Amino acid sequence: MSSEKYQLHVCTQMRQGPNPVSCGNSGSKDLLEELKVEVLKHHLDVDVIPTKCLLLCEHGPNVQFVQDGKKSLMGGNVWNRVSKDSFPEIIKFLKNRLK
Numbered sequence: 001m002s003s004e005k006y007q008l009h010v011c012t013q014m015r016q017g018p019n020p021v022s023c024g025n026s027g028s029k030d031l032l033e034e035l036k037v038e039v040l041k042h043h044l045d046v047d048v049i050p051t052k053c054l055l056l057c058e059h060g061p062n063v064q065f066v067q068d069g070k071k072s073l074m075g076g077n078v079w080n081r082v083s084k085d086s087f088p089e090i091i092k093f094l095k096n097r098l099k
């Protein structure tokens, strides 16, 4: 099922030199697919979609929660240095928000 109400935006921006630091260069494209599977596994009505730079490049890969099209960099709605180890925290957050 698709939802426009709840989204996870995964930064997949890629940069090339002289400063190649970017989420895309930190494996975020694989992360996007893995996170889609994780959200489905938990039957959460959340779209997991790629997005461009969130201006937090040094801390990537970055994932942002967006509700009703509203983005916020505050209040625990952004996860930095996301890996599969971050998934339990993200899933827990989503379950609380979607109650």
Ligand code: FES
Pocket (backbone or CB within 6 Å): 011, 012, 013, 014, 021, 022, 023, 024, 052, 053, 054, 055, 056, 057, 058, 060, 062
């Ligand atoms: S490249 Fe992902 S936040 Fe800038």
